[in-house]
Amino acid sequence: xxxxxxxGNGPLIFVGILGVACLALFILTIVYLSKxxxxxxxxxxxxxxxxxxxxxxxxxxxxxLQVTNKAKAANKSVVGYLNDSLREVMxxxxxxxxxxxxxxxxxxxxxxxxxxxxLGALRDRQNxxxxxxxxxxxxxxxxxxxxxxxxxxxxxxxALTESHNRTVQAMNSDIDKYKAEVETYRQSVTQMNGFMExxxxxxxxxxxxxxxxxxxxxxxxxxxxxxxKDEVSKIRTTQSDSILRPKAEESLVDGEIIAINQxxxxxxLSRGAxxxxxxxxxxxxxxxxxxxRVNPTTGEYPRPKAKLEVISVSxxxxxxxxxxEVKGNPIVRGDVIANAIYDPAxxxxxxxxxxxxxxxxGVATPAEAGDIKALVSSWGARAVDDISxxxxxxxxxxxxxxxxxxxxxxxxxxxxxxxxxxxxAQRYDRLLEQATATSIPVLNQNRFYTLTGRRAGxx
Numbered sequence: 001x002x003x004x005x006x007x008g009n010g011p012l013i014f015v016g017i018l019g020v021a022c023l024a025l026f027i028l029t030i031v032y033l034s035k036x037x038x039x040x041x042x043x044x045x046x047x048x049x050x051x052x053x054x055x056x057x058x059x060x061x062x063x064x065l066q067v068t069n070k071a072k073a074a075n076k077s078v079v080g081y082l083n084d085s086l087r088e089v090m091x092x093x094x095x096x097x098x099x100x101x102x103x104x105x106x107x108x109x110x111x112x113x114x115x116x117x118x119l120g121a122l123r124d125r126q127n128x129x130x131x132x133x134x135x136x137x138x139x140x141x142x143x144x145x146x147x148x149x150x151x152x153x154x155x156x157x158x159a160l161t162e163s164h165n166r167t168v169q170a171m172n173s174d175i176d177k178y179k180a181e182v183e184t185y186r187q188s189v190t191q192m193n194g195f196m197e198x199x200x201x202x203x204x205x206x207x208x209x210x211x212x213x214x215x216x217x218x219x220x221x222x223x224x225x226x227x228x229k230d231e232v233s234k235i236r237t238t239q240s241d242s243i244l245r246p247k248a249e250e251s252l253v254d255g256e257i258i259a260i261n262q263x264x265x266x267x268x269l270s271r272g273a274x275x276x277x278x279x280x281x282x283x284x285x286x287x288x289x290x291x292x293r294v295n296p297t298t299g300e301y302p303r304p305k306a307k308l309e310v311i312s313v314s315x316x317x318x319x320x321x322x323x324x325e326v327k328g329n330p331i332v333r334g335d336v337i338a339n340a341i342y343d344p345a346x347x348x349x350x351x352x353x354x355x356x357x358x359x360x361x362g363v364a365t366p367a368e369a370g371d372i373k374a375l376v377s378s379w380g381a382r383a384v385d386d387i388s389x390x391x392x393x394x395x396x397x398x399x400x401x402x403x404x405x406x407x408x409x410x411x412x413x414x415x416x417x418x419x420x421x422x423x424x425a426q427r428y429d430r431l432l433e434q435a436t437a438t439s440i441p442v443l444n445q446n447r448f449y450t451l452t453g454r455r456a457g458x459x
Contacts, residue, residue: 053079058094111211130162163297171444253336254343255290258317260331265322267331268306272316276345281310282453283320283337294340300447305329307453308337323453339375340451342444348381353431354397356445366424372397372448387434394435394442400424 058064064078071081094107106122113370206365255275259268269275284304286292294301306319323329340349355364358371373383384391402425406415435442443451 003385004128042084049455110256119290133300168443174384212447215396242425250342252338253292254283254339255337257285257333257335260333266311266319267322269308269310269318269320269337271312271337271344274315276342277310277313277344279310279313280378281339281342281379282323283308283339283342284451284453285337287335291334292336301450304338304450304453306331307456309453321397327392331367338451339379339453339455340441340448341381342379342452348376348392349384349432350376350381350385350393350395351387351391352376352395354428355400356397358445366397366400372445387438391440395448396428396432396444399428 054064060298067082071078078086086100090099090104091097093099094104096103097164099107212347253268255271257267258270261267269277269283285306285308286302286304291302301327304324305326307324309323310318310320312319322331335424341350352372354369355366356368356372357364358368376395387394400421402421403418406418432442434440448454
């Protein structure tokens, strides 16, 4: 019974041990499962914490890998490396190792540093500082130059003041000397005034005596003058027929018409080559010498009855064609001819000046005075520039026209042109005044043409 019982308890013991083992295993499993779950929760928390620091998709980026490698090289964690780097950067930028990006941004705004590139902003600020330093250096240099110029000017002013003072002292000394001289002169003048008053009084007495003497002499001469005038008047009354009365040069007869050819409209003149008649010379025809007289009202000579132009010349006579003739007053034998510039017995001297219209275009110019000179020179006369004692005629054209006087802003050329025209006009007036004062005949272009038989516009 006993052996059966011990042999039958073995499985029960095994089952009991197995049950205990299972129970222990179950307990251990529960313990390990709770630890596993706690570890898993810790792992997930650590992964969540790690994800807050760096996300899984960022862990393999180049920037994170570079930071990781630098942290390993420095034997630091990534966070520790970054924290130390941030503190170092803040220390270098803001001076406060505890600052972060927000504090950095606020301080950059406070310093008016714009943009996200701090180094670029620092470079710009440094460039501005360098520029300001350059300006300050230039200002300092300018100030130094100004100070040097001021010092030079002060020295120059001081030198001028000293020179002025010396000059004033010298002038004061001269003034004192001049005062003494003036006083001496004043005394001399006072003495001289007394002497001169005495001399003046003596002179007045002498002049009174002389005036009385001269008055008597004047009265005697006046009586003598009256007596001589009376004698002259008597002589003129008794000898008026024998007195020679000269005629004006321009009104003298130069010849006469000795033949008329009606068919060829020509006439024969009593003057020829021996009388210095040349081809082209012109003459005016009058009935007699008394007709060649100036009109006292108009100052002009009468119109001739005809005008002639010499077309052929022989020794003693010449032939002239009729260029103009007054209707109803034909040329007849015995009519006289006159040319104010021509005289067979002498050579006339003349002066030509002014503006003339010899070509008949209605415009008088100074250049056409040369045509008048050439014409009368070809007739044997002589031209000079100014009036002298041997001048017989003054032929004046129109007076040179003067433009308005130049203003202050006109060019020198305009002023010189005006002065040249003014000089020409003044010479015109001077020649006319001299001729009038010396009784030299004055002929304008119309009078010249009238007295020479010249036609207007003829060349």
